[in-house]
Amino acid sequence: MSHLPYILCLILFLIGLYAVLVKKNLIKIIIGLGIIDYSLNLFLVLIGYKKQSIFPILSKDTQIQPMVDPLPQALVLTAIVIGLAVTMLMVAIAIRLYEKYETFDITQIRKLKG
Amino acid sequence: MKDKNNNSGMTLIVKTVTRLTVGLIMLYGLYITFHGHLTPGGGFAGGVILALSFIHLILAFGKDFVIKKFSEKIAGVFESIGAVLFLTIAVSGFLVGYFFINIYGKGIPFNLFSAGIILPCNLSIMLIVGFGLFCAFLTLLLFISSKE
Amino acid sequence: MNNIIPLFVIIPLAGAFLNSLLGRFSKLFSDILSNIVCILTTFFSFVILFNLNLSPNNILTYRVGGWVAPIGIMLVVDHLSVLMLLTVNLVALCCCIYSISYMEKYTDKWKYYALFMIMLAGMNGVIITSDIFNMYVFLEIAAIASYALVAFGDESEKLEASFKYLVLGSVASAIILLSIALIYSYVSSLNLADISLTLSNMVDVNKVYFIKFISLLLIVGFGVKSALVPFHSWLPDAHQSAPAPISAMSSGVLIKTLGIYAMVRILFNIFGVGQKILSIIVILGLLSMFVGVILALYQWDYKRLLAYHSISQFGYIILGIGLATPLGILGGLFHLINHSVFKSLLFLTSGATESTLGTRDLRRMGELNKKMPLTTFSALIGSMSISGIPPFNGFWSKLIIIVACIQAKQYFAGFIATIVSFLTLSSFTKVLKYGFYGKSEVDHKNIKEVPDSMVVPMIILSLCCIFMGLLLLPQIRQYFLDNVVNVLQHGTIYATKVFELR
Numbered sequence: 001m002s003h004l005p006y007i008l009c010l011i012l013f014l015i016g017l018y019a020v021l022v023k024k025n026l027i028k029i030i031i032g033l034g035i036i037d038y039s040l041n042l043f044l045v046l047i048g049y050k051k052q053s054i055f056p057i058l059s060k061d062t063q064i065q066p067m068v069d070p071l072p073q074a075l076v077l078t079a080i081v082i083g084l085a086v087t088m089l090m091v092a093i094a095i096r097l098y099e100k101y102e103t104f105d106i107t108q109i110r111k112l113k114g
Numbered sequence: 115m116k117d118k119n120n121n122s123g124m125t126l127i128v129k130t131v132t133r134l135t136v137g138l139i140m141l142y143g144l145y146i147t148f149h150g151h152l153t154p155g156g157g158f159a160g161g162v163i164l165a166l167s168f169i170h171l172i173l174a175f176g177k178d179f180v181i182k183k184f185s186e187k188i189a190g191v192f193e194s195i196g197a198v199l200f201l202t203i204a205v206s207g208f209l210v211g212y213f214f215i216n217i218y219g220k221g222i223p224f225n226l227f228s229a230g231i232i233l234p235c236n237l238s239i240m241l242i243v244g245f246g247l248f249c250a251f252l253t254l255l256l257f258i259s260s261k262e
Numbered sequence: 263m264n265n266i267i268p269l270f271v272i273i274p275l276a277g278a279f280l281n282s283l284l285g286r287f288s289k290l291f292s293d294i295l296s297n298i299v300c301i302l303t304t305f306f307s308f309v310i311l312f313n314l315n316l317s318p319n320n321i322l323t324y325r326v327g328g329w330v331a332p333i334g335i336m337l338v339v340d341h342l343s344v345l346m347l348l349t350v351n352l353v354a355l356c357c358c359i360y361s362i363s364y365m366e367k368y369t370d371k372w373k374y375y376a377l378f379m380i381m382l383a384g385m386n387g388v389i390i391t392s393d394i395f396n397m398y399v400f401l402e403i404a405a406i407a408s409y410a411l412v413a414f415g416d417e418s419e420k421l422e423a424s425f426k427y428l429v430l431g432s433v434a435s436a437i438i439l440l441s442i443a444l445i446y447s448y449v450s451s452l453n454l455a456d457i458s459l460t461l462s463n464m465v466d467v468n469k470v471y472f473i474k475f476i477s478l479l480l481i482v483g484f485g486v487k488s489a490l491v492p493f494h495s496w497l498p499d500a501h502q503s504a505p506a507p508i509s510a511m512s513s514g515v516l517i518k519t520l521g522i523y524a525m526v527r528i529l530f531n532i533f534g535v536g537q538k539i540l541s542i543i544v545i546l547g548l549l550s551m552f553v554g555v556i557l558a559l560y561q562w563d564y565k566r567l568l569a570y571h572s573i574s575q576f577g578y579i580i581l582g583i584g585l586a587t588p589l590g591i592l593g594g595l596f597h598l599i600n601h602s603v604f605k606s607l608l609f610l611t612s613g614a615t616e617s618t619l620g621t622r623d624l625r626r627m628g629e630l631n632k633k634m635p636l637t638t639f640s641a642l643i644g645s646m647s648i649s650g651i652p653p654f655n656g657f658w659s660k661l662i663i664i665v666a667c668i669q670a671k672q673y674f675a676g677f678i679a680t681i682v683s684f685l686t687l688s689s690f691t692k693v694l695k696y697g698f699y700g701k702s703e704v705d706h707k708n709i710k711e712v713p714d715s716m717v718v719p720m721i722i723l724s725l726c727c728i729f730m731g732l733l734l735l736p737q738i739r740q741y742f743l744d745n746v747v748n749v750l751q752h753g754t755i756y757a758t759k760v761f762e763l764r
Contacts, residue, residue: 013440020429029429036436040443047447057154072446075395079439081158081243082402086432088250089406093413093425095254099261100418109422187286194283201276207327 012039037083123176157239164244196241278379285372356719381407423499434486458757488521501569506613514606543584551577593662649687
């Protein structure tokens with residue numbers, strides 16, 4: 001039962017993977033990739049958790065107590081920005097694809113074959 | 115988007131409230147950036163809030179009004195200035211010893227001007243992220259409107 | 263001498279930022295700045311090569327920011343890194359010189375140069391870093407720059423290919439991030455040397471299963487990035503539609519650095535592979551070889567044919583490395599650098615023919631040996647190298663791989679490798695006959711040789727093809743290639759060496 005958050009993160013990853021593999025609309029594929037990114041960021045933050053610890057911020061009036069691991073939080077900050085850049089690029093390409101092919105359906109955007 | 119008096123954008127109530135609040139949003143973004151070494155936040159979060167304030171202006175006043183004052187070329191130049199500033203700070207550590215070393219002195223803890231090079235790095239990241247997001251938004255908006 | 267290691271990342275990044283600040287005002291400035299950056303990085307990689315034999319343990323280290331590992335990030339250069347650095351920077355220099363006149367037909371050349379410099383900085387960063395999350399960040403930087411560069415231009419094919427490449431690349435990066443998260447949760451350290459030492463000292467019942475699971479995840483993630491079969495479906499489209507210097511960079515060095523170098527570094531030096539993972543790698547290599555060359559046999563588009571041959575030559579490299587004998591690793595790594603050189607050369611010739619004739623179809627090209635002699639000469643040398651005709655460099659590396667297969671008693675693998683070599687030869691005979699020497703269906707009038715800045719890089723790469731076989735002479739080999747083989751063969755000594763010098 002203590003592993004429940006990790007299993008839920010994995011289920012979220014699988015939902016995003018299902019959206020990327022099965023859906024035929026370009027925008028739904030972009031949203032699916034976003035869900036995959038969010039689930040991995042959540043998994044990274046959950047790894048640093050310790051029981052009965054507080055947040056890892058030091059200010060003038062905090063006593064020294066056990067704190068949660070702050071390193072995965074720094075990793076997640078970078079991973080969020082990377083996900084933002086990839087999403088912006090995908091949306092720009094999707095807009096130009098709509099202008100060229102007049103549709104968002106990926107079964108009709110198939111000029112390259114073989 | 116224009117009504118019969120050639121006023122683009124949204125209604126008068128939205129425009130008045132925007133004039134009051136967009137400065138506060140920008141100030142909030144600057145606050146989060148400047149206190150990045152004391153409270154959670156830092157360059158990325160502050161930059162995103164700064165970009166949001168510019169986008170708020172476009173949504174309330176319409177695209178043509180904002181582009182006259184603040185075209186995407188100027189936003190691009192600001193973003194590049196932020197990037198060059200970041201690299202200069204990193205390389206200036208080269209002269210003292212190692213790449214990226216802390217050369218500004220640590221100061222008293224929990225003051226605003228302490229903790230070495232974290233504050234200038236946060237500032238340059240705020241410039242890059244804020245103006246970069248705004249430039250990308252403007253590019254997509256201009257592309258869509260030029261096809262109509 | 264250790265202080266020039268971070269310059270491999272600083273100089274291209276500075277070039278990219280200065281290009282985006284000042285390059286929009288004058289075209290000549292961005293041309294000159296980018297080429298100076300590439301010349302500087304190539305020069306520094308030669309300097310490091312000549313200094314590496316004089317340093318203790320054959321390793322150069324550098325602490326970023328003065329922080330001691332494992333608290334800080336370390337940059338480590340050993341012989342395998344210097345081999346990749348030389349290849350990446352030399353091919354980047356040739357492609358940068360080539361783009362001076364090839365990209366004239368696109369507007370906004372400064373955007374292209376800024377993205378190119380960022381991709382070069384990312385690739386250099388992957389090679390020299392010794393921290394696993396730093397490797398992931400640089401990998402993402404290079405990958406995002408290459409997604410944008412494949413879509414550079416306005417045709418509909420480019421956008422479709424770039425979208426396909428984007429989606430598959432993002433899923434692969436997500437799988438790599440998942441494996442990094444799992445490694446961190448098990449070892450609680452991010453430094454490569456520290457992970458290796460902690461894993462070897464750890465006593466845990468589940469350790470072997472855990473390492474096998476993470477190795478499989480990493481093979482899938484890096485396999486999509488390096489286009490092994492069955493993860494190869496983005497490669498033909500992306501390399502067919504990209505501009506020619508980007509195809510040359512991507513097929514020549516990008517998929518090698520992001521895919522094979524990262525996988526080899528983590529699997530061989532950090533985890534210490536077992537026999538089962540190696541047999542999976544050998545099977546993937548055989549599959550790639552065979553499927554790639556069969557699919558290439560009925561292509562009539564020049565660049566798509568070259569992309570399928572990339573997949574098949576990758577099978578050779580993976581087969582050589584997967585055998586894990588000294589001769590096999592030597593053959594695999596030597597074929598890696600050979601393939602960079604001759605595949606980039608072939609892609610550059612395809613760009614030259616496309617820019618003068620306006621078509622990529624082999625049936626519509628022809629009789630080019632009279633009107634474009636230098637391009638035809640380069641294509642002839644590239645085709646002979648890839649088919650494995652002595653004395654060009656492709657012959658030596660393929661021979662070493664086949665001999666290593668027989669020495670390791672994998673007779674089936676050696677048989678498949680020989681058959682694939684014959685099929686490659688027949689495919690390139692078709693290219694030379696229809697594309698360059700035979701009669702064409704369409705009559706081409708008044709075409710002439712391509713401009714000088716497109717010919718010079720092709721001549722440089724052709725000379726490399728002819729003379730690179732000399733690297734196998736025993737006097738030269740003991741300085742360079744033998745040390746490279748040592749890095750991979752005694753894999754886990756990497757951690758001990760780095761920790762002595764931290």
